Amino acid sequence: MxxxxxxxxxxxxxxxxxxxxxxxxxxxxxxxxxxxxxATQLQSTPISDFNNLAEDADxxxxxxxxAAIAEVGRKLQNVRxxxxxxxxxxxxxxxxxxxxRGVFYPLQTFTAGVPVDFNNxxxxxxxxxxxxxxxxxxxxFELSTKVFAISSDQREKLHVAAVFxxxxxxxxxxxxxxxxxxxxxxxxxxxxxxxxxxxKATETNPEESQTxxxxxxxxxxxxxxxxxxxxxxxxxxxxxxxxxxxKNV
Amino acid sequence: MxxxxxxxxxxxxxxxxxxxxxxxxxxxxxxxxxxxxxATQLQSTPISDFNNLAEDADxxxxxxxxAAIAEVGRKLQNVRxxxxxxxxxxxxxxxxxxxxRGVFYPLQTFTAGVPVDFNNxxxxxxxxxxxxxxxxxxxxFELSTKVFAISSDQREKLHVAAVFxxxxxxxxxxxxxxxxxxxxxxxxxxxxxxxxxxxKATETNPEESQTxxxxxxxxxxxxxxxxxxxxxxxxxxxxxxxxxxxKNV
Numbered sequence: 001m002x003x004x005x006x007x008x009x010x011x012x013x014x015x016x017x018x019x020x021x022x023x024x025x026x027x028x029x030x031x032x033x034x035x036x037x038x039a040t041q042l043q044s045t046p047i048s049d050f051n052n053l054a055e056d057a058d059x060x061x062x063x064x065x066x067a068a069i070a071e072v073g074r075k076l077q078n079v080r081x082x083x084x085x086x087x088x089x090x091x092x093x094x095x096x097x098x099x100x101r102g103v104f105y106p107l108q109t110f111t112a113g114v115p116v117d118f119n120n121x122x123x124x125x126x127x128x129x130x131x132x133x134x135x136x137x138x139x140x141f142e143l144s145t146k147v148f149a150i151s152s153d154q155r156e157k158l159h160v161a162a163v164f165x166x167x168x169x170x171x172x173x174x175x176x177x178x179x180x181x182x183x184x185x186x187x188x189x190x191x192x193x194x195x196x197x198x199x200k201a202t203e204t205n206p207e208e209s210q211t212x213x214x215x216x217x218x219x220x221x222x223x224x225x226x227x228x229x230x231x232x233x234x235x236x237x238x239x240x241x242x243x244x245x246x247k248n249v
Numbered sequence: 250m251x252x253x254x255x256x257x258x259x260x261x262x263x264x265x266x267x268x269x270x271x272x273x274x275x276x277x278x279x280x281x282x283x284x285x286x287x288a289t290q291l292q293s294t295p296i297s298d299f300n301n302l303a304e305d306a307d308x309x310x311x312x313x314x315x316a317a318i319a320e321v322g323r324k325l326q327n328v329r330x331x332x333x334x335x336x337x338x339x340x341x342x343x344x345x346x347x348x349x350r351g352v353f354y355p356l357q358t359f360t361a362g363v364p365v366d367f368n369n370x371x372x373x374x375x376x377x378x379x380x381x382x383x384x385x386x387x388x389x390f391e392l393s394t395k396v397f398a399i400s401s402d403q404r405e406k407l408h409v410a411a412v413f414x415x416x417x418x419x420x421x422x423x424x425x426x427x428x429x430x431x432x433x434x435x436x437x438x439x440x441x442x443x444x445x446x447x448x449k450a451t452e453t454n455p456e457e458s459q460t461x462x463x464x465x466x467x468x469x470x471x472x473x474x475x476x477x478x479x480x481x482x483x484x485x486x487x488x489x490x491x492x493x494x495x496k497n498v
Contacts, residue, residue: 157432165425167461168490169418173450179410191451198447201422202440212416
Protein backbone atom coordinates (compact mmCIF):
# COMPACT_ATOMS: atom_id res chain seq x y z
CA MET A 1 0.00 0.00 0.00
CA UNK A 2 1.30 3.43 -1.03
CA UNK A 3 -0.37 6.59 0.21
CA UNK A 4 -0.23 9.61 -2.12
CA UNK A 5 -0.89 12.90 -0.35
CA UNK A 6 -0.37 14.39 3.09
CA UNK A 7 -3.58 16.38 3.65
CA UNK A 8 -6.54 15.79 5.90
CA UNK A 9 -7.86 12.67 4.12
CA UNK A 10 -4.37 11.14 3.81
CA UNK A 11 -3.79 11.76 7.51
CA UNK A 12 -7.07 10.16 8.62
CA UNK A 13 -6.96 7.27 6.15
CA UNK A 14 -3.27 6.60 6.79
CA UNK A 15 -3.83 6.40 10.52
CA UNK A 16 -6.85 4.13 10.09
CA UNK A 17 -4.92 1.79 7.75
CA UNK A 18 -1.97 1.68 10.08
CA UNK A 19 -4.22 0.99 13.08
CA UNK A 20 -5.84 -1.87 11.14
CA UNK A 21 -2.38 -3.42 10.68
CA UNK A 22 -2.09 -2.61 6.97
CA UNK A 23 1.45 -1.89 5.87
CA UNK A 24 1.85 1.56 4.32
CA UNK A 25 5.21 1.15 2.56
CA UNK A 26 5.53 4.70 1.25
CA UNK A 27 3.96 8.10 1.79
CA UNK A 28 4.31 10.46 -1.17
CA UNK A 29 4.18 14.20 -0.59
CA UNK A 30 5.45 16.97 -2.83
CA UNK A 31 6.73 18.79 0.20
CA UNK A 32 9.39 16.55 1.79
CA UNK A 33 8.81 17.78 5.35
CA UNK A 34 5.10 16.92 5.17
CA UNK A 35 5.78 13.51 3.62
CA UNK A 36 8.28 12.86 6.38
CA UNK A 37 5.91 13.91 9.16
CA UNK A 38 3.11 11.57 8.05
CA ALA A 39 5.49 8.72 7.12
CA THR A 40 7.07 8.86 10.58
CA GLN A 41 3.67 8.61 12.18
CA LEU A 42 2.77 5.58 10.03
CA GLN A 43 6.21 3.93 10.35
CA SER A 44 6.53 4.30 6.60
CA THR A 45 9.06 5.71 4.12
CA PRO A 46 8.58 9.25 2.80
CA ILE A 47 9.13 10.04 -0.89
CA SER A 48 8.77 13.27 -2.81
CA ASP A 49 9.80 12.09 -6.27
CA PHE A 50 7.69 9.69 -8.32
CA ASN A 51 10.92 8.13 -9.62
CA ASN A 52 11.34 6.57 -6.17
CA LEU A 53 7.88 5.02 -6.19
CA ALA A 54 7.55 1.35 -5.15
CA GLU A 55 6.13 -0.20 -8.32
CA ASP A 56 4.92 -3.46 -6.82
CA ALA A 57 2.42 -2.22 -4.22
CA ASP A 58 -1.09 -3.70 -4.21
CA UNK A 59 -2.84 -0.31 -3.74
CA UNK A 60 -2.00 3.31 -4.48
CA UNK A 61 -4.45 5.48 -2.58
CA UNK A 62 -4.57 8.93 -4.12
CA UNK A 63 -5.56 11.47 -1.44
CA UNK A 64 -4.91 14.72 -3.29
CA UNK A 65 -7.08 17.69 -4.28
CA UNK A 66 -9.70 17.00 -6.96
CA ALA A 67 -7.83 19.06 -9.53
CA ALA A 68 -4.61 17.04 -9.10
CA ILE A 69 -6.09 13.52 -9.38
CA ALA A 70 -5.73 13.09 -13.17
CA GLU A 71 -2.14 14.29 -13.12
CA VAL A 72 -1.19 11.93 -10.30
CA GLY A 73 -2.90 9.11 -12.25
CA ARG A 74 -0.64 9.82 -15.22
CA LYS A 75 2.44 9.66 -12.99
CA LEU A 76 1.31 6.21 -11.82
CA GLN A 77 0.47 4.80 -15.26
CA ASN A 78 3.15 2.11 -15.14
CA VAL A 79 2.09 0.44 -11.91
CA ARG A 80 0.14 -2.85 -11.92
CA UNK A 81 -1.50 -2.34 -8.52
CA UNK A 82 -4.86 -0.67 -8.04
CA UNK A 83 -4.84 3.12 -8.27
CA UNK A 84 -7.82 4.55 -6.42
CA UNK A 85 -8.70 8.13 -5.62
CA UNK A 86 -10.60 9.14 -2.49
CA UNK A 87 -12.76 12.01 -3.74
CA UNK A 88 -16.54 12.27 -3.56
CA UNK A 89 -16.94 14.46 -6.60
CA UNK A 90 -14.48 13.12 -9.19
CA UNK A 91 -15.45 10.30 -11.56
CA UNK A 92 -13.41 7.09 -11.65
CA UNK A 93 -12.40 7.84 -15.22
CA UNK A 94 -10.20 10.70 -14.12
CA UNK A 95 -7.78 7.77 -13.69
CA UNK A 96 -8.30 6.50 -17.26
CA UNK A 97 -4.54 6.05 -17.77
CA UNK A 98 -4.44 3.42 -15.02
CA UNK A 99 -5.07 -0.21 -15.93
CA UNK A 100 -6.59 -1.10 -12.53
CA ARG A 101 -8.43 1.91 -11.22
CA GLY A 102 -11.08 2.69 -8.71
CA VAL A 103 -12.48 4.92 -6.03
CA PHE A 104 -12.22 4.55 -2.26
CA TYR A 105 -14.33 7.37 -0.83
CA PRO A 106 -14.73 7.83 2.95
CA LEU A 107 -17.97 9.76 3.43
CA GLN A 108 -17.37 11.71 6.61
CA THR A 109 -16.36 15.20 7.66
CA PHE A 110 -12.82 15.12 9.04
CA THR A 111 -11.35 17.58 11.50
CA ALA A 112 -7.59 18.07 11.21
CA GLY A 113 -5.82 16.23 14.00
CA VAL A 114 -8.96 14.69 15.57
CA PRO A 115 -8.92 10.89 15.08
CA VAL A 116 -12.12 9.35 13.73
CA ASP A 117 -13.50 5.89 14.50
CA PHE A 118 -13.35 4.49 10.95
CA ASN A 119 -15.44 1.52 11.99
CA ASN A 120 -18.43 3.78 11.55
CA UNK A 121 -17.29 5.67 8.42
CA UNK A 122 -19.09 4.62 5.22
CA UNK A 123 -16.54 3.62 2.57
CA UNK A 124 -17.91 3.87 -0.95
CA UNK A 125 -16.03 1.73 -3.46
CA UNK A 126 -15.94 1.50 -7.23
CA UNK A 127 -13.59 -0.42 -9.52
CA UNK A 128 -13.15 -0.66 -13.28
CA UNK A 129 -13.46 -4.46 -13.07
CA UNK A 130 -15.22 -6.90 -10.79
CA UNK A 131 -11.89 -7.97 -9.32
CA UNK A 132 -10.69 -4.44 -8.68
CA UNK A 133 -13.96 -3.49 -7.04
CA UNK A 134 -13.88 -6.64 -4.88
CA UNK A 135 -10.29 -5.89 -3.82
CA UNK A 136 -11.19 -2.32 -2.84
CA UNK A 137 -14.22 -3.54 -0.91
CA UNK A 138 -12.11 -6.13 0.91
CA UNK A 139 -9.68 -3.37 1.88
CA UNK A 140 -12.60 -1.22 3.03
CA PHE A 141 -13.93 -4.02 5.26
CA GLU A 142 -10.59 -4.03 7.07
CA LEU A 143 -11.38 -0.50 8.26
CA SER A 144 -15.15 -0.23 8.48
CA THR A 145 -18.37 -2.18 8.82
CA LYS A 146 -20.12 0.22 6.41
CA VAL A 147 -18.92 -0.65 2.91
CA PHE A 148 -20.95 0.13 -0.21
CA ALA A 149 -20.44 -0.34 -3.96
CA ILE A 150 -21.42 2.98 -5.55
CA SER A 151 -21.03 3.97 -9.21
CA SER A 152 -19.52 7.27 -10.37
CA ASP A 153 -23.01 8.47 -11.31
CA GLN A 154 -24.38 7.64 -7.88
CA ARG A 155 -21.38 9.17 -6.14
CA GLU A 156 -21.88 12.45 -7.98
CA LYS A 157 -25.48 12.62 -6.74
CA LEU A 158 -24.45 11.54 -3.27
CA HIS A 159 -21.91 14.34 -3.14
CA VAL A 160 -24.69 16.86 -3.77
CA ALA A 161 -26.81 15.20 -1.09
CA ALA A 162 -23.85 15.44 1.31
CA VAL A 163 -23.56 19.17 0.63
CA PHE A 164 -27.19 19.53 1.74
CA UNK A 165 -26.78 17.23 4.75
CA UNK A 166 -23.47 18.66 5.94
CA UNK A 167 -22.36 22.04 4.49
CA UNK A 168 -25.80 23.61 4.23
CA UNK A 169 -27.09 22.36 7.57
CA UNK A 170 -23.88 23.56 9.21
CA UNK A 171 -24.52 26.96 7.69
CA UNK A 172 -28.00 26.99 9.24
CA UNK A 173 -26.47 26.07 12.61
CA UNK A 174 -24.11 29.01 12.08
CA UNK A 175 -27.08 31.32 11.45
CA UNK A 176 -28.76 30.08 14.63
CA UNK A 177 -25.47 30.77 16.43
CA UNK A 178 -25.41 34.32 15.08
CA UNK A 179 -28.99 34.97 16.21
CA UNK A 180 -28.15 33.70 19.71
CA UNK A 181 -25.00 35.80 19.94
CA UNK A 182 -26.77 38.95 18.78
CA UNK A 183 -29.34 38.47 21.55
CA UNK A 184 -26.97 37.40 24.34
CA UNK A 185 -28.42 33.90 24.47
CA UNK A 186 -25.92 31.08 25.14
CA UNK A 187 -25.78 28.90 21.99
CA UNK A 188 -25.61 25.85 24.29
CA UNK A 189 -29.37 26.30 24.81
CA UNK A 190 -29.74 24.90 21.28
CA UNK A 191 -27.26 22.01 21.58
CA UNK A 192 -29.74 19.32 22.68
CA UNK A 193 -32.17 20.38 19.92
CA UNK A 194 -29.42 20.18 17.28
CA UNK A 195 -28.32 16.71 18.41
CA UNK A 196 -31.89 15.42 18.62
CA UNK A 197 -32.75 16.79 15.16
CA UNK A 198 -29.84 14.83 13.68
CA UNK A 199 -30.63 11.69 15.66
CA LYS A 200 -34.25 11.76 14.53
CA ALA A 201 -33.20 12.18 10.88
CA THR A 202 -31.22 8.96 11.12
CA GLU A 203 -34.08 7.00 12.68
CA THR A 204 -36.95 7.97 10.39
CA ASN A 205 -37.51 9.47 6.98
CA PRO A 206 -36.86 13.16 7.76
CA GLU A 207 -39.58 14.15 5.31
CA GLU A 208 -42.13 12.46 7.57
CA SER A 209 -40.85 13.96 10.81
CA GLN A 210 -40.88 17.57 9.53
CA THR A 211 -42.39 19.99 12.08
CA UNK A 212 -42.57 23.75 12.58
CA UNK A 213 -44.58 26.75 11.44
CA UNK A 214 -44.00 26.15 7.70
CA UNK A 215 -45.17 22.56 7.92
CA UNK A 216 -48.23 23.51 10.03
CA UNK A 217 -49.06 26.40 7.71
CA UNK A 218 -48.90 28.70 10.75
CA UNK A 219 -48.95 32.07 8.93
CA UNK A 220 -49.07 34.11 12.17
CA UNK A 221 -45.78 32.68 13.47
CA UNK A 222 -44.11 32.87 10.05
CA UNK A 223 -45.03 36.54 9.80
CA UNK A 224 -43.78 37.19 13.33
CA UNK A 225 -40.46 35.51 12.54
CA UNK A 226 -40.00 37.39 9.27
CA UNK A 227 -40.61 40.69 11.04
CA UNK A 228 -37.80 39.86 13.44
CA UNK A 229 -35.28 39.03 10.73
CA UNK A 230 -33.91 42.44 9.86
CA UNK A 231 -30.83 40.94 8.17
CA UNK A 232 -31.92 40.69 4.49
CA UNK A 233 -29.91 37.50 3.96
CA UNK A 234 -31.57 35.70 6.89
CA UNK A 235 -34.94 37.01 5.75
CA UNK A 236 -34.42 35.56 2.26
CA UNK A 237 -33.23 32.20 3.64
CA UNK A 238 -36.24 31.98 5.96
CA UNK A 239 -38.65 32.76 3.11
CA UNK A 240 -37.17 30.29 0.64
CA UNK A 241 -36.85 27.44 3.14
CA UNK A 242 -40.42 28.02 4.31
CA UNK A 243 -41.64 27.98 0.69
CA UNK A 244 -39.66 24.82 0.02
CA UNK A 245 -41.11 23.01 3.06
CA UNK A 246 -44.61 24.00 1.97
CA LYS A 247 -43.98 22.61 -1.52
CA ASN A 248 -43.17 19.26 0.04
CA VAL A 249 -46.09 19.21 2.51
CA MET B 250 -49.43 21.44 40.32
CA UNK B 251 -52.22 21.46 37.71
CA UNK B 252 -51.49 20.52 34.11
CA UNK B 253 -53.64 22.21 31.46
CA UNK B 254 -53.62 20.39 28.13
CA UNK B 255 -53.26 16.84 26.87
CA UNK B 256 -51.08 17.26 23.76
CA UNK B 257 -47.47 16.37 23.07
CA UNK B 258 -45.91 18.91 25.47
CA UNK B 259 -48.40 18.09 28.26
CA UNK B 260 -47.65 14.39 27.81
CA UNK B 261 -43.86 14.83 27.97
CA UNK B 262 -43.86 17.43 30.71
CA UNK B 263 -46.45 15.55 32.77
CA UNK B 264 -44.43 12.36 32.64
CA UNK B 265 -41.22 14.19 33.55
CA UNK B 266 -42.91 15.92 36.52
CA UNK B 267 -44.42 12.70 37.72
CA UNK B 268 -41.09 10.88 37.40
CA UNK B 269 -39.43 13.64 39.44
CA UNK B 270 -41.95 13.00 42.22
CA UNK B 271 -43.95 16.17 41.70
CA UNK B 272 -47.64 15.77 42.47
CA UNK B 273 -49.87 16.58 39.51
CA UNK B 274 -53.22 16.99 41.25
CA UNK B 275 -55.34 17.61 38.14
CA UNK B 276 -55.08 17.26 34.38
CA UNK B 277 -57.41 19.53 32.45
CA UNK B 278 -58.45 18.55 28.93
CA UNK B 279 -61.42 19.81 26.96
CA UNK B 280 -61.99 16.27 25.72
CA UNK B 281 -62.76 14.12 28.78
CA UNK B 282 -61.32 10.90 27.30
CA UNK B 283 -57.97 12.56 26.65
CA UNK B 284 -57.89 14.19 30.10
CA UNK B 285 -58.66 10.80 31.61
CA UNK B 286 -55.94 9.00 29.62
CA UNK B 287 -53.18 11.37 30.70
CA ALA B 288 -54.48 11.71 34.28
CA THR B 289 -54.48 7.93 34.69
CA GLN B 290 -50.90 7.76 33.54
CA LEU B 291 -49.88 10.47 36.01
CA GLN B 292 -52.03 9.11 38.88
CA SER B 293 -53.91 12.39 38.76
CA THR B 294 -57.55 13.53 38.53
CA PRO B 295 -58.97 14.45 35.12
CA ILE B 296 -61.18 17.53 34.73
CA SER B 297 -62.86 19.00 31.67
CA ASP B 298 -64.64 21.94 33.24
CA PHE B 299 -62.81 24.93 34.69
CA ASN B 300 -65.46 25.12 37.42
CA ASN B 301 -63.85 22.01 38.92
CA LEU B 302 -60.37 23.51 38.98
CA ALA B 303 -58.33 23.18 42.18
CA GLU B 304 -57.80 26.81 43.15
CA ASP B 305 -54.99 26.31 45.62
CA ALA B 306 -52.31 24.69 43.44
CA ASP B 307 -48.81 26.19 43.40
CA UNK B 308 -48.43 25.97 39.61
CA UNK B 309 -50.77 25.87 36.62
CA UNK B 310 -48.74 24.75 33.59
CA UNK B 311 -50.54 25.75 30.42
CA UNK B 312 -49.59 23.30 27.63
CA UNK B 313 -52.09 24.34 24.93
CA UNK B 314 -51.74 25.66 21.39
CA UNK B 315 -50.34 29.19 21.06
CA ALA B 316 -53.70 30.59 19.97
CA ALA B 317 -55.47 29.25 23.08
CA ILE B 318 -53.03 30.53 25.74
CA ALA B 319 -54.66 33.93 26.37
CA GLU B 320 -58.12 32.40 26.68
CA VAL B 321 -56.92 29.77 29.17
CA GLY B 322 -55.21 32.56 31.11
CA ARG B 323 -58.55 34.35 31.46
CA LYS B 324 -60.21 31.18 32.76
CA LEU B 325 -57.51 30.99 35.44
CA GLN B 326 -57.65 34.64 36.52
CA ASN B 327 -58.87 33.88 40.03
CA VAL B 328 -56.07 31.53 41.08
CA ARG B 329 -53.21 32.70 43.34
CA UNK B 330 -50.69 30.12 42.11
CA UNK B 331 -48.28 30.73 39.23
CA UNK B 332 -49.81 30.41 35.77
CA UNK B 333 -47.09 29.65 33.22
CA UNK B 334 -47.38 28.78 29.56
CA UNK B 335 -44.90 26.47 27.80
CA UNK B 336 -44.65 28.04 24.36
CA UNK B 337 -41.51 29.25 22.61
CA UNK B 338 -43.18 31.90 20.53
CA UNK B 339 -45.78 33.54 22.81
CA UNK B 340 -44.85 36.45 25.08
CA UNK B 341 -45.40 36.19 28.82
CA UNK B 342 -47.94 39.00 28.64
CA UNK B 343 -50.43 36.80 26.85
CA UNK B 344 -51.20 35.88 30.48
CA UNK B 345 -51.70 39.52 31.55
CA UNK B 346 -54.88 38.64 33.46
CA UNK B 347 -52.91 36.43 35.85
CA UNK B 348 -51.39 37.98 38.95
CA UNK B 349 -48.45 35.55 39.09
CA ARG B 350 -47.50 34.64 35.55
CA GLY B 351 -44.57 33.21 33.69
CA VAL B 352 -43.16 30.97 31.03
CA PHE B 353 -41.75 27.47 31.38
CA TYR B 354 -40.46 26.57 27.91
CA PRO B 355 -38.81 23.19 27.24
CA LEU B 356 -36.61 23.70 24.17
CA GLN B 357 -36.58 20.30 22.53
CA THR B 358 -38.31 18.49 19.68
CA PHE B 359 -40.72 15.93 21.13
CA THR B 360 -41.90 12.80 19.37
CA ALA B 361 -45.35 11.59 20.42
CA GLY B 362 -45.04 8.58 22.72
CA VAL B 363 -41.21 8.54 22.85
CA PRO B 364 -40.02 9.49 26.37
CA VAL B 365 -37.29 12.13 26.57
CA ASP B 366 -34.55 12.39 29.18
CA PHE B 367 -35.56 15.76 30.64
CA ASN B 368 -32.30 15.99 32.51
CA ASN B 369 -30.80 17.20 29.26
CA UNK B 370 -33.69 19.41 28.05
CA UNK B 371 -33.05 23.15 28.39
CA UNK B 372 -35.86 24.76 30.40
CA UNK B 373 -36.20 28.48 29.73
CA UNK B 374 -37.98 30.35 32.50
CA UNK B 375 -39.45 33.81 32.85
CA UNK B 376 -41.62 35.31 35.59
CA UNK B 377 -43.38 38.64 36.12
CA UNK B 378 -41.64 39.05 39.47
CA UNK B 379 -38.36 37.94 40.98
CA UNK B 380 -40.18 35.47 43.23
CA UNK B 381 -42.25 33.97 40.43
CA UNK B 382 -39.19 33.56 38.22
CA UNK B 383 -37.23 31.97 41.08
CA UNK B 384 -40.12 29.56 41.78
CA UNK B 385 -40.28 28.53 38.12
CA UNK B 386 -36.52 28.03 38.00
CA UNK B 387 -36.62 25.92 41.15
CA UNK B 388 -39.31 23.77 39.55
CA UNK B 389 -37.19 23.51 36.40
CA PHE B 390 -34.16 22.34 38.38
CA GLU B 391 -36.26 19.43 39.66
CA LEU B 392 -36.43 18.17 36.07
CA SER B 393 -33.27 19.32 34.33
CA THR B 394 -29.71 20.48 34.84
CA LYS B 395 -30.09 23.03 32.02
CA VAL B 396 -32.15 25.90 33.38
CA PHE B 397 -31.97 29.43 31.96
CA ALA B 398 -33.71 32.73 32.69
CA ILE B 399 -34.73 34.12 29.29
CA SER B 400 -36.88 37.21 28.65
CA SER B 401 -39.82 37.27 26.24
CA ASP B 402 -37.71 39.28 23.77
CA GLN B 403 -34.89 36.76 23.90
CA ARG B 404 -37.30 33.83 23.63
CA GLU B 405 -38.82 35.29 20.47
CA LYS B 406 -35.38 35.45 18.86
CA LEU B 407 -34.47 32.03 20.16
CA HIS B 408 -37.60 30.60 18.58
CA VAL B 409 -36.45 31.88 15.20
CA ALA B 410 -32.98 30.42 15.80
CA ALA B 411 -34.61 27.09 16.68
CA VAL B 412 -36.51 27.11 13.39
CA PHE B 413 -33.15 27.40 11.60
CA UNK B 414 -31.46 24.78 13.80
CA UNK B 415 -34.30 22.27 13.74
CA UNK B 416 -37.06 22.74 11.12
CA UNK B 417 -34.87 24.06 8.33
CA UNK B 418 -31.99 21.62 8.86
CA UNK B 419 -34.49 18.77 9.00
CA UNK B 420 -35.82 19.95 5.66
CA UNK B 421 -32.30 19.82 4.22
CA UNK B 422 -31.91 16.28 5.58
CA UNK B 423 -35.20 15.49 3.82
CA UNK B 424 -33.82 16.88 0.55
CA UNK B 425 -30.69 14.74 0.93
CA UNK B 426 -33.01 11.79 1.55
CA UNK B 427 -34.91 12.53 -1.65
CA UNK B 428 -31.71 12.74 -3.71
CA UNK B 429 -30.56 9.39 -2.30
CA UNK B 430 -33.89 7.72 -2.99
CA UNK B 431 -34.05 9.03 -6.56
CA UNK B 432 -30.62 7.50 -7.20
CA UNK B 433 -31.11 4.20 -5.36
CA UNK B 434 -28.54 5.10 -2.71
CA UNK B 435 -29.32 3.92 0.84
CA UNK B 436 -29.86 7.03 3.00
CA UNK B 437 -27.96 5.26 5.79
CA UNK B 438 -24.77 6.13 3.87
CA UNK B 439 -25.32 9.70 5.12
CA UNK B 440 -26.20 8.88 8.73
CA UNK B 441 -22.69 9.15 10.19
CA UNK B 442 -22.13 12.44 8.35
CA UNK B 443 -25.40 13.87 9.69
CA UNK B 444 -24.58 12.88 13.28
CA UNK B 445 -21.03 14.20 13.04
CA UNK B 446 -22.19 17.51 11.53
CA UNK B 447 -24.49 18.04 14.52
CA UNK B 448 -21.88 16.91 17.05
CA LYS B 449 -19.31 19.30 15.59
CA ALA B 450 -21.79 22.20 15.70
CA THR B 451 -22.15 21.68 19.46
CA GLU B 452 -18.40 21.58 20.08
CA THR B 453 -17.25 24.60 18.12
CA ASN B 454 -18.68 27.76 16.62
CA PRO B 455 -20.29 26.33 13.46
CA GLU B 456 -19.35 29.46 11.56
CA GLU B 457 -15.69 28.55 12.04
CA SER B 458 -16.03 24.90 11.06
CA GLN B 459 -17.87 25.61 7.77
CA THR B 460 -16.49 23.51 4.88
CA UNK B 461 -17.55 22.60 1.35
CA UNK B 462 -17.42 24.02 -2.17
CA UNK B 463 -19.18 27.31 -1.29
CA UNK B 464 -16.75 28.02 1.54
CA UNK B 465 -13.72 27.09 -0.60
CA UNK B 466 -15.00 29.17 -3.52
CA UNK B 467 -14.80 26.00 -5.66
CA UNK B 468 -16.72 27.25 -8.71
CA UNK B 469 -16.12 24.04 -10.71
CA UNK B 470 -17.84 21.82 -8.15
CA UNK B 471 -20.66 24.31 -7.56
CA UNK B 472 -21.33 24.41 -11.31
CA UNK B 473 -21.26 20.60 -11.50
CA UNK B 474 -23.73 20.32 -8.62
CA UNK B 475 -26.10 22.91 -10.06
CA UNK B 476 -26.13 21.07 -13.40
CA UNK B 477 -27.23 17.93 -11.59
CA UNK B 478 -30.10 19.60 -9.76
CA UNK B 479 -32.87 19.44 -12.33
CA UNK B 480 -35.54 20.05 -9.67
CA UNK B 481 -35.99 23.85 -9.77
CA UNK B 482 -36.70 24.00 -6.04
CA UNK B 483 -33.48 22.17 -5.12
CA UNK B 484 -31.59 24.30 -7.63
CA UNK B 485 -32.84 27.49 -5.99
CA UNK B 486 -32.07 26.24 -2.47
CA UNK B 487 -28.54 25.25 -3.53
CA UNK B 488 -27.92 28.67 -5.11
CA UNK B 489 -29.22 30.71 -2.19
CA UNK B 490 -27.44 28.67 0.49
CA UNK B 491 -24.19 28.86 -1.49
CA UNK B 492 -24.58 32.63 -1.84
CA UNK B 493 -25.33 32.93 1.87
CA UNK B 494 -22.24 30.91 2.87
CA UNK B 495 -20.09 33.10 0.61
CA LYS B 496 -21.49 36.24 2.24
CA ASN B 497 -20.31 34.94 5.59
CA VAL B 498 -16.88 33.78 4.44
